Amino acid sequence: MLTILFDGVAYGMLLFVLACGLAVTLGLMNFVNLAHGAFAMAGGYVTAVLMNRYGIPFLLTLPFAFLVPSLTGLVLERTLYKRLYTRSHLDQVLFSIGLVFMAIAAIDYSMGSQQQLIQLPTWLLGRADVLGIQIGRYRSFIIAVCGILVVVLQFILTKTRFGSRLRAAVDDRRVACGLGINVSMIFAVTFAVGSGLAGLGGALGAEILGLDPTFPLKFMIYFLIVATVGGTTSITGPFLASLLLGIADVAGKYYVPSFGAFVIYTLMIVVLVLRPQGLFARAR
Amino acid sequence: MLRRTVLSAVGAAAFTMALGGAAVAQETLKIGLILPMTGPFASNGRQIETAAKLYMQQHGDTVAGKKIELIVKDDASVADVAKRIAQELIVKDKIVVMAGFGNTPLALAPAPLATQAKVPAVVMAAATSSVTDASPFIVRSGFTQPQVNVPMAEWAAQNGIKKVVTLVSDYGPGIDAEKAFSGTFTTKGGQVENLRVPLANPDFSPFLQKVADAKPDALFAFVPSGVGAQFMKQFVERGLDKSGIRLIGPGDVTDDELLNSIGDVAIGTITTMHYSAAHDSPENKLFVEGFKKAANGLRPNFMAVGGYDGMHLIYEGLKKTNGAGGQALLDAMKGMSWVSPRGPVAIDPETRDPIQNVYVRKVERVNGELYNVEFATIPNVKDPTKATKSN
Numbered sequence: 001m002l003t004i005l006f007d008g009v010a011y012g013m014l015l016f017v018l019a020c021g022l023a024v025t026l027g028l029m030n031f032v033n034l035a036h037g038a039f040a041m042a043g044g045y046v047t048a049v050l051m052n053r054y055g056i057p058f059l060l061t062l063p064f065a066f067l068v069p070s071l072t073g074l075v076l077e078r079t080l081y082k083r084l085y086t087r088s089h090l091d092q093v094l095f096s097i098g099l100v101f102m103a104i105a106a107i108d109y110s111m112g113s114q115q116q117l118i119q120l121p122t123w124l125l126g127r128a129d130v131l132g133i134q135i136g137r138y139r140s141f142i143i144a145v146c147g148i149l150v151v152v153l154q155f156i157l158t159k160t161r162f163g164s165r166l167r168a169a170v171d172d173r174r175v176a177c178g179l180g181i182n183v184s185m186i187f188a189v190t191f192a193v194g195s196g197l198a199g200l201g202g203a204l205g206a207e208i209l210g211l212d213p214t215f216p217l218k219f220m221i222y223f224l225i226v227a228t229v230g231g232t233t234s235i236t237g238p239f240l241a242s243l244l245l246g247i248a249d250v251a252g253k254y255y256v257p258s259f260g261a262f263v264i265y266t267l268m269i270v271v272l273v274l275r276p277q278g279l280f281a282r283a284r
Numbered sequence: 285m286l287r288r289t290v291l292s293a294v295g296a297a298a299f300t301m302a303l304g305g306a307a308v309a310q311e312t313l314k315i316g317l318i319l320p321m322t323g324p325f326a327s328n329g330r331q332i333e334t335a336a337k338l339y340m341q342q343h344g345d346t347v348a349g350k351k352i353e354l355i356v357k358d359d360a361s362v363a364d365v366a367k368r369i370a371q372e373l374i375v376k377d378k379i380v381v382m383a384g385f386g387n388t389p390l391a392l393a394p395a396p397l398a399t400q401a402k403v404p405a406v407v408m409a410a411a412t413s414s415v416t417d418a419s420p421f422i423v424r425s426g427f428t429q430p431q432v433n434v435p436m437a438e439w440a441a442q443n444g445i446k447k448v449v450t451l452v453s454d455y456g457p458g459i460d461a462e463k464a465f466s467g468t469f470t471t472k473g474g475q476v477e478n479l480r481v482p483l484a485n486p487d488f489s490p491f492l493q494k495v496a497d498a499k500p501d502a503l504f505a506f507v508p509s510g511v512g513a514q515f516m517k518q519f520v521e522r523g524l525d526k527s528g529i530r531l532i533g534p535g536d537v538t539d540d541e542l543l544n545s546i547g548d549v550a551i552g553t554i555t556t557m558h559y560s561a562a563h564d565s566p567e568n569k570l571f572v573e574g575f576k577k578a579a580n581g582l583r584p585n586f587m588a589v590g591g592y593d594g595m596h597l598i599y600e601g602l603k604k605t606n607g608a609g610g611q612a613l614l615d616a617m618k619g620m621s622w623v624s625p626r627g628p629v630a631i632d633p634e635t636r637d638p639i640q641n642v643y644v645r646k647v648e649r650v651n652g653e654l655y656n657v658e659f660a661t662i663p664n665v666k667d668p669t670k671a672t673k674s675n
Contacts, residue, residue, distance in 0.1 A: 004490065004493060007489045011487055112327075113322065114326070114542075117514075117546065119547055125521065126521065126523065127521065127523045136521050136522065208489075210514045250490045253490035254490040254491075254493055257481075257491065260482070260490065
């Protein structure tokens with residue numbers, strides 16, 4: 001029972017790191033970025049390539065899995081995304097889904113379509129017995145990393161000057177501009193960090209979720225569920241939503257395997273019927 | 285006006301040249317190879333294409349005095365594309381035989397065309413038993429899921445395994461594997477619990493936890509080969525290997541192509557399959573060496589051997605018919621037998637499925653690499669599903 005809860009939490013945490021960037025762009029910047037999964041995939045491939053071709057240890061590849069997608073994100077934001085902020089949501093959807101297909105084709109062409117496998121260091125393998133509960137070491141590692149990230153993100157958003165500027169820019173872009181806040185710079189940085197987090201999530205998840213060129217499409221639906229169920233106006237909303245979905249998914253598959261695949265979708269429908277603005281967002 | 289005259293003159297000239305060219309050139313026989321070269325099943329396509337080309341390289345490209353031309357087309361792992369390509373190949377390219385078919389849906393979609401056009405179709409990969417029922421013109425050079433899973437159940441029953449949990453991906457071949465295994469295993473007095481995992485399933489942990497709590501003697505697993513690696517790792521991560529649950533299944537889980545990258549977690553896994561890259565025979569040595577050279581060190585798997593033998597079947601069939609296709613070629617392929625890299629193979633004239641040895645193998649480290657090492661042989665296995673039907 002507790003093992004199920006533990007697995008659910010680990011899975012939820014992973015979902016959060018993967019999806020929180022999307023929640024930020026969608027909620028804070030009001031931009032529908034379906035290509036979010038492509039950044040996650042980029043992070044995963046950075047780790048896989050560095051480990052398998054250059055023999056770099058797993059932990060050392062993680063900073064690169066963050067940096068490469070975030071720099072890519074920054075460049076794309078400055079050159080492409082920026083032009084679409086003021087366009088309709090349909091344009092944004094068409095643009096970003098186009099990016100997804102390009103990313104899939106590019107990876108397929110350069111890396112091949114097979115699953116990428118990584119070998120974790122031995123100290124992350126296996127399970128440990130804590131107070132009679134069997135917990136996987138790698139999953140504990142994920143929970144620890146993601147837990148730290150949540151605290152840091154929440155701190156930046158609520159306690160720093162950058163955070164208050166970001167919130168101001170989102171609440172009313174024109175007024176924030178008038179007050180001398182460099183809104184376009186703030187959006188660029190936010191976008192880069194969101195992409196970087198997705199990349200980190202992709203790298204951490206390669207072992208559990210698998211990694212192949214169809215990754216962005218396979219998980220797009222999960223990201224969107226997290227963003228819609230959690231509401232997109234804060235970090236805590238998507239975080240709690242990810243945990244809820246992770247636990248519900250794992251527990252559903254454990255207790256009712258034949259219905260397991262539908263649990264999170266059912267949950268999403270119920271939440272959206274009862275609270276269309278998202279589970280944890282304030283009503284507008 | 286002048287322009288039009290010139291154009292039609294040029295067109296007429298080109299037309300005559302095309303006609304003349306065809307008459308002068310040696311007659312060619314075209315083989316249409318329909319494979320998933322992109323999409324989720326692309327690794328099957330790549331394996332089969334490499335193997336088919338290797339066969340042509342080793343055996344020349346002339347059969348019965350006619351030149352063989354291989355046309356490889358990508359169906360992108362989508363069934364209706366496979367059907368459209370088959371139609372184009374039959375109508376426009378006038379192929380004598382089509383081959384390939386990376387999985388069951390990709391084989392079922394073009395099957396009616398084979399019947400209508402009387403063009404034999406050699407199925408090299410698709411492994412659901414019912415594939416050969418879809419058209420009397422289908423001949424299979426690969427294997428069927430029940431063919432390898434019934435021996436697995438028999439082996440398990442004879443080796444002290446009493447209680448098994450099966451875990452299969454919820455689609456055609458997975459369900460085939462589950463039924464074949466469970467059916468045989470229960471008649472031998474074993475106890476089975478069935479679990480089905482959605483095909484697009486990111487995380488196996490809840491299902492594996494359920495297995496851990498059920499405490500069976502063995503876990504029988506069938507997942508598509510790409511996901512197999514992930515599955516194996518989570519099996520070990522959860523400590524199932526240490527709690528005395530043995531991992532058994534068809535050879536898809538320990539696919540030769542991926543086995544090395546799955547790593548040491550695979551060691552000790554028992555599988556039944558018709559082909560292992562470690563099969564000890566001169567035919568296989570030649571095949572593995574040639575394949576590795578052609579594919580940059582990539583190891584051939586059971587898909588590759590299906591492709592290689594499929595080409596053999598076509599070559600030998602065409603030799604018998606002196607280059608004729610249609611019903612004659614189909615009849616020539618039925619009942620043919622030969623020694624393949626996997627061991628002796630024959631095509632059952634009634635079901636058009638291969639009759640072949642199934643080997644029980646264990647994953648071991650050999651010369652620094654992981655291999656499926658064969659330790660027992662069940663000779664001349666027919667597809668069990670159809671065998672029971674006809675009885």
